[in-house]
Amino acid sequence: MDGTPLIRLADVSKVYHLESGDFTALRHISLDINEGEFVALMGPSGSGKSTLMNQLGILDIPSAGEIFIAGRNIAQMTNLERTHMRRDVIGYVFQKFYLIPLLSAYENVEYPLILKYKKRDASGRAAAVLKSVGFDEEMSAHRPNQLSGGQQQRVAIARALVNDPKIILCDEPTGNLDRKTGFQIMDILADLHKKGKTVILVTHDPKIAEYAHRTIQLEDGRVVES
Amino acid sequence: MKGIFFNLSVRSVRLNFLRSLLASIGIVIGVVAISSMGMLGTNMQLLVKDQLTTGINIIMVTPDVVMAEPGSSVSSSNGITDIQLREIRDAAGVNDVIPIDKGSTQFSIGSNDGRGSIYGLDPDDIRSIMNVSEGTTIRGESDAIVGATIASRFDIKIGTRIKIGEPNISVTRPVVRVAGILPAAGLSSSNGINTDNAIIVSDTWYTSQFGEGNLYDQVNIYLKDVSTLTEVEDAIDKKVNRNKEVVRISDSSSRITSVSSTLSSLTTFIMAIGSISLLVAATSIFNVMMMSVSERVQEIGVLLSIGTETGEVRRMFLYEAFILGIIGAGIGGIMSVIIGYSVVSAMIGNTAYFFLPESIVYIPVGMIVGMIVCIISGLYPAWHASNMDPIDALRSE
Numbered sequence: 080m081d082g083t084p085l086i087r088l089a090d091v092s093k094v095y096h097l098e099s100g101d102f103t104a105l106r107h108i109s110l111d112i113n114e115g116e117f118v119a120l121m122g123p124s125g126s127g128k129s130t131l132m133n134q135l136g137i138l139d140i141p142s143a144g145e146i147f148i149a150g151r152n153i154a155q156m157t158n159l160e161r162t163h164m165r166r167d168v169i170g171y172v173f174q175k176f177y178l179i180p181l182l183s184a185y186e187n188v189e190y191p192l193i194l195k196y197k198k199r200d201a202s203g204r205a206a207a208v209l210k211s212v213g214f215d216e217e218m219s220a221h222r223p224n225q226l227s228g229g230q231q232q233r234v235a236i237a238r239a240l241v242n243d244p245k246i247i248l249c250d251e252p253t254g255n256l257d258r259k260t261g262f263q264i265m266d267i268l269a270d271l272h273k274k275g276k277t278v279i280l281v282t283h284d285p286k287i288a289e290y291a292h293r294t295i296q297l298e299d300g301r302v303v304e305s
Numbered sequence: 306m307k308g309i310f311f312n313l314s315v316r317s318v319r320l321n322f323l324r325s326l327l328a329s330i331g332i333v334i335g336v337v338a339i340s341s342m343g344m345l346g347t348n349m350q351l352l353v354k355d356q357l358t359t360g361i362n363i364i365m366v367t368p369d370v371v372m373a374e375p376g377s378s379v380s381s382s383n384g385i386t387d388i389q390l391r392e393i394r395d396a397a398g399v400n401d402v403i404p405i406d407k408g409s410t411q412f413s414i415g416s417n418d419g420r421g422s423i424y425g426l427d428p429d430d431i432r433s434i435m436n437v438s439e440g441t442t443i444r445g446e447s448d449a450i451v452g453a454t455i456a457s458r459f460d461i462k463i464g465t466r467i468k469i470g471e472p473n474i475s476v477t478r479p480v481v482r483v484a485g486i487l488p489a490a491g492l493s494s495s496n497g498i499n500t501d502n503a504i505i506v507s508d509t510w511y512t513s514q515f516g517e518g519n520l521y522d523q524v525n526i527y528l529k530d531v532s533t534l535t536e537v538e539d540a541i542d543k544k545v546n547r548n549k550e551v552v553r554i555s556d557s558s559s560r561i562t563s564v565s566s567t568l569s570s571l572t573t574f575i576m577a578i579g580s581i582s583l584l585v586a587a588t589s590i591f592n593v594m595m596m597s598v599s600e601r602v603q604e605i606g607v608l609l610s611i612g613t614e615t616g617e618v619r620r621m622f623l624y625e626a627f628i629l630g631i632i633g634a635g636i637g638g639i640m641s642v643i644i645g646y647s648v649v650s651a652m653i654g655n656t657a658y659f660f661l662p663e664s665i666v667y668i669p670v671g672m673i674v675g676m677i678v679c680i681i682s683g684l685y686p687a688w689h690a691s692n693m694d695p696i697d698a699l700r701s702e
Contacts, residue, residue, distance in 0.1 A: 138610055138696050162609075162615075163612065165611065173699070179604055181313050181320065190611075191612060194612050195612075
């Protein structure tokens with residue numbers, strides 16, 4: 080690490096222009112997240128957590144201010160560069176898993192590798208990552224609808240990890256799971272953090288937030304605690 | 306790389322197999338319509354062309370001015386003279402030259418009256434250019450042979466007697482005896498004479514009844530080599546029409562060009578009608594593709610959010626349209642062979658030309674057009690999918 084934060088938000092605001100008028104979802108947010116941090120984003124509904132996650136996941140660009148990820152200003156990148164950064168630098172884990180229903184568990188994990196290397200995975204990386212999240216190898220050929228919620232989330236984590244991203248973004252990763260399975264998933268994320276990944280998760284659950292080493296509290300689009 | 310997106314498209318089609326198949330049926334119908342109509346038109350063209358080209362080796366020389374003799378039952382012309390005939394023979398070289406007397410006449414068979422053409426030819430010439438389907442050729446002075454249409458209309462048998470000329474109580478009309486009946490010649494006869502509605506008699510009998518022994522109404526030149534057609538025509542023109550145009554020289558080639566062009570326009574027209582069904586198919590494919598996109602909005606959101614390029618998403622949906630096209634065009638191609646063959650057989654009654662390249666080519670043409678229509682129908686849905694906002698797409702339920 081050279082002291083530069085992995086993620087830097089400088090006076091970031093996000094305004095949505097709605098028919099009913101402008102709605103400001105983020106207000107002048109400035110924060111740094113260093114490589115290797117485990118951060119929990121918390122706050123009530125409508126506080127701007129999801130909007131902030133979308134900014135961090137480069138799914139959107141701010142209305143004002145600047146966001147730097149791995150040293151690059153995302154507003155100055157082309158669409159294609161942003162797409163490649165999502166593919167190579169960021170791993171996204173969603174609350175609803177969002178596996179591709181037409182692909183098997185193994186193919187879901189292999190998919191980002193194919194996007195990156197433009198060929199099928201012959202290195203065994205997809206299988207190895209699936210194994211690392213405790214996913215039963217025999218289940219690899221199953222389609223998402225044949226898997227339990229916990230199994231689907233493991234596959235989703237494996238998919239997020241397979242291109243060895245620096246940042247893992249988790250949007251309420253345990254929200255659709257029972258408590259026991261939720262903690263199992265959090266154990267996997269904690270383990271990834273130990274291995275040097277930067278993990279940022281959105282949660283409502285203080286118990287889940289306890290896994291993080293830093294909590295950023297949002298309220299009405301502002302950071303009230305960091 | 307193509308693999309994963311193509312696989313996704315194949316699986317999507319398979320997942321909604323019935324819907325995809327139904328959409329493809331539109332393309333099947335379109336391909337069959339275009340191919341069958343194209344093949345029907347082409348087979349018609351080939352058949353007609355073949356029928357017309359049976360007489361393409363014949364040059365017809367006729368007098369430039371045609372006149373009707375007042376008071377005569379036979380209209381005739383000033384005719385081609387013996388001198389002109391000799392010049393034509395000289396110009397024609399090795400080719401056969403046959404002078405023909407012709408006119409139109411009334412006739413009676415029993416109590417039935419009719420009207421038709423009457424030709425007078427040298428019996429040897431008749432033997433060389435006409436083959437009877439029944440009876441014999443002309444042997445006696447008052448023998449005649451008749452065309453198939455007259456024979457069937459008047460129920461003529463061998464030996465039937467025909468009174469030639471206008472019925473007139475005061476004049477005894479000459480009578481000929483039917484020695485032979487000619488087969489139907491159709492659109493174009495192989496000898497350049499329209500014999501179906503004609504009575505053919507010997508030149509001596511014709512001259513004895515209608516006079517003008519040294520004048521002929523037409524001279525046919527039967528070429529041994531069709532490629533010499535222009536050469537021979539030029540030679541005749543040069544020789545006979547030295548000072549002014551006294552004879553007209555014609556052949557069937559211009560007729561073939563004109564008929565072919567008409568039939569070609571007709572083929573294009575009926576294919577255009579067939580292609581309307583492809584427009585309907587295009588709407589159906591567009592609808593199915595839009596359904597596929599709207600059902601997979603969330604999936605598209607995931608694909609975009611995990612780093613799939615917009616071009617890759619676009620390609621995935623275009624592959625889907627392509628697969629629907631392949632299914633439709635494939636089935637359509639097979640059906641076109643069966644239906645096209647049946648249509649050609651039923652409407653033309655002759656399938657001899659069906660498998661010729663110029664006919665069968667309409668099957669790949671129809672298939673390619675069907676596939677292009679499918680891909681075009683998939684363009685907007687694919688563009689729509691690839692330009693979705695991933696955040697909105699992920700939020701959709």
